[in-house]
Amino acid sequence: MSTPDLSFEVDGAVAVITLNRPQKLNAVTPDMAEAIEAAIAECDASDVIRCVILTGAGEKAFCAGSDITTLDAYETPWQFRNRGDYCDAVRLCSKPVIAAVNGYALGGGLETAMSCDIRLASANAKFAAPEIKLGWIGGGGMAAGLAHSIGASNAAMMILTGDPIDAATALSWGLVSEVVAPDRLMDRAREIAAVIASRAPIAAETAKVNLRAAHNMPYEKAVEYERDLQTICFATEDAREGRAAFAEKRPPVFRRR
Missing domain, CATH: 3.90.226.10 (2-enoyl-CoA Hydratase; Chain A, domain 1)
Incomplete structure (x- = not known):
């Protein structure tokens, strides 16, 4: 490049x-x-x-x-x-x-x-x-x-x-x-x-999408959209790893999955 x-x-x-x-x-x-x-x-x-x-x-x-x-x-x-x-x-x-x-x-x-x-x-x-x-x-x-x-x-x-x-x-x-x-x-x-x-990459990328949407949507629609995005993130392997790491008191290993 x-x-x-x-x-x-x-x-x-x-x-x-x-x-x-x-x-x-x-x-x-x-x-x-x-x-x-x-x-x-x-x-x-x-x-x-x-x-x-x-x-x-x-x-x-x-x-x-x-x-x-x-x-x-x-x-x-x-x-x-x-x-x-x-x-x-x-x-x-x-x-x-x-x-x-x-x-x-x-x-x-x-x-x-x-x-x-x-x-x-x-x-x-x-x-x-x-x-x-x-x-x-x-x-x-x-x-x-x-x-x-x-x-x-x-x-x-x-x-x-x-x-x-x-x-x-x-x-x-x-x-x-x-x-x-x-x-x-x-x-x-x-x-x-x-x-x-160091943060969960899918969550970081989704947060970026969410921040942009917050600028362009009416408030109630933005909250609804955020909840949908949260659900998508919650279903990822990284989110499961984050919960497991929290329970096991260890640093999470995020793999963008």
Whole structure:
């Protein structure tokens, strides 16, 4: 899965996808978008990988979004509309994904971070939806992601001004879960990923589905759907192993079955 501009590594049950174009603030080219999609597909297909960390190389940027210099290659707006979207690939990953945001998360980079399930930020991180400064708006879930994360007014502030917010503001608004020192960012991401990877994988993947449904369903329907998902998990071998391990006072051994 690795290419010169994207690194894909697996350490035990944790995969790390690193956007590796620091000289261009890890801006995503069409080839990088395809590599991201391929890496996510590899994670989805694996019974070994149980959590994914997505980050950017260097300390300056997580991702500055799509490489603007490549956008004129699309011959029509419709071709641009139907291009492969790396944010979609990240959002639809079946495994839990942690964004480790180091430096700038701009435009599609912010959308990519919001496509992850958990967001951690280094103290030097900055977040912005700057598309309005260039004459368009985000198209990878910017408005929906920000409105869900930080509320309508704060989302409007970011989208309509295009101006950045710092890590402390992102934390206070609920855009990220934690802010850590830059040299602790990946260590903290790996700590959380290791905890998630130790949990029952079918339950973790189902919880991800459930969290998304909770955003999109009326409350009573969401509770009903959650109960159905709980029943599915309860019927797995892993759930039986969890109950047995509890009774026997030993650590469970989950096998994603």
